[in-house]
Amino acid sequence: MEEKRKMKVNLSTIIIVVLIGIIIGMGIYIYKLNKDKYYMTIGASQKIEELNNKISDLEEQLEKDDNK
Numbered sequence: 001m002e003e004k005r006k007m008k009v010n011l012s013t014i015i016i017v018v019l020i021g022i023i024i025g026m027g028i029y030i031y032k033l034n035k036d037k038y039y040m041t042i043g044a045s046q047k048i049e050e051l052n053n054k055i056s057d058l059e060e061q062l063e064k065d066d067n068k
Helices: 011-067
Strands: none
């Protein structure tokens, strides 16, 4: 006759699997959070560059008006 084997799962095994899942989830969350911050930083630096260009243009116009 065939012998039926019962599979034993310890509580520690379940806890380890759950903790690994939590660590993976936190890693994905942190990755997405940092990616969003990176793109926000790029957008902000581009906006700052545009504003600095506008300021330079306005200063040049003021200098031209003062010379007249």
